[in-house]
Amino acid sequence: MSVNVLFSARPELWPVYQPLLEKGLNQAGLNFHLATDIEPDQVDYIVYAPNGGLLDFAPYTRLKxxxxLWAGVENIAGNETLTVPLARMVDHGLTQGMTEWVVGHVLRYHLGMDQHITVQDGVWIPDAPPLAPERRICILGLGALGEAAARALATLGFDVTGWSRTAKDIPGVRCLHGDTGLRAALSQAEIIVLLLPDTPATTNTLNAETLALLPKGARIINPGRGPLIDDDALLSALNSGQIGHATLDVFRVEPLPTDHPYWAHPKVTVTPHIASETRPATAAQVICDNIARGEAGKPLLNVVNRDLGY
Structure with a gap:
């Protein structure tokens, strides 16, 4: 019996993913039908992106x-018509891309590179940065992306603290959790990286109260989700000097409107949601591996906890 796989994403992605998915499903030894148009009651699996247009899963009565294709699932996790397992994208290509971006911007702040790149004023100020063990980094969120970034920074010798909702144990990383742990993590973070999911519990994790807990002049890096930060509170903290600089890759509204104050703020670096992209070759293999697991009766990997939203 054929396994019917529906591809539901932006049309321009189909010619990219089709040969990659066909290759992976063939390598898995599956008899399959892969297409962008299959009768709903015949579909076994949906390869899905929220911007592909599919919102009602009720007609997919055979769906497993x-x-x-996305790491973030906030746009689908609450869909009441979806009653089957939902697996988020955890892909080593995406993880590596995020790790490289985070490490790059942490090093940029750590080494004070902005001053030397943008300020060529003829003034000789030989201030050398501290060594990595003397720089305190905090990673908020220790999922696959956060853990990978924390491990990489710890390998470079940074003093790394990680915070998560529940207790974690990562060699070389001081792991804290819960409300008390969050306050402790923030109170010593010279550079803070946000890699939390977007859920009701994480909205405005950085707000006026929590920003005030950071050491004066702390730097913020957000490649996670826009709603993690209260924008007004951050702008106020930047203007007062409580926060020294912020590098922001994600926003509540994207593309970031041209009149948004972040664009013109001297203490904000805006990057256009490029911290990490799903890499089709590796993502397709993750999808095919999960379909093979499902057909073999094995538990799917990276299944979303619908109550938690990630």
Missing amino acids: AVLS
């Missing part, structure tokens, strides 16, 4: 699982 939805396999997301």
